[in-house]
Amino acid sequence: FIGASAQHQDDAYKLGVDGILLVDEGNFKEGIKLLKQARNLEPQEYDYSFEIGKAYLKSGDPKKAEKYLFLLQYHSEVQADLYLLLSQCYDEMEALKKKPNPENKRALDVLRYGIQKLPNAGVLYLALAKENIELEKPVEALVLLESGIKNAPNFAENYFWAAKLLMASGNYLWAWFYAEICYNQTDDIDVKRSSALIIYKATEMVFSKKWVADPEK
Secondary structure (H helix, E strand, O other), X not given: OHHHHHHHHHHHHHHXXXXXXXXXXXXXXXXXXXXXXXXXXXOOOHHHHHHHHHHHHHOOOHHHHHHHHHHHHHOOOOOHHHHHHHHHHHHXXXXXXXXXXXXXXXXXXXXXXXXXXXXXXXXXXXHHHHHHHHOOOHHHXXXXXXXXXXXXXXXXXHHHHHHHHHHHHOOHHHHHHHHHHHHHHXXXXXXXXXXXXXXXXXXXXXXXXOOOOXXXX
């Protein structure tokens, strides 16, 4: 029995790898076929269902993608990228409607649920904050980013986006602080350059004779 189980795992793994390679090449039909075969051999395995959902989304079929991704929210091995993909599914499904609602509740709710499940996943706070920025809710977005900073202090992009919002609102001191932290943490060259620009503009304001510290901020 143990030998048969190990063989199933090996066969499933090979099918899964071949399937992912085909999907990456744009051969979605054959790639998904192999991934489904892998999933049939190892139905409890997280990765095969995830890759099937990911492949369907990549192929332009968010409804089928959602079918495979939805139950993975409750899997013991769930990761943050699952909630990001599901949110993208709901955004694309909403966009297909005749009258899409810009405030897509399902897309927002799945990110909120992801934060509840994985409170240290900084990328989920960022994704939900960006949704709020799109909805022109900068205060809600900033609250989310600062919650992300508190719970995932090593995730640099939340500092960067918080700095952008604070810069836009005229809070130059905290824009500088957050941009400085991001600049020192990130390995992304583009984010580092953008942070440097915020630092330059914010410090120019803070060190000018016109700037007055606001104790409320």
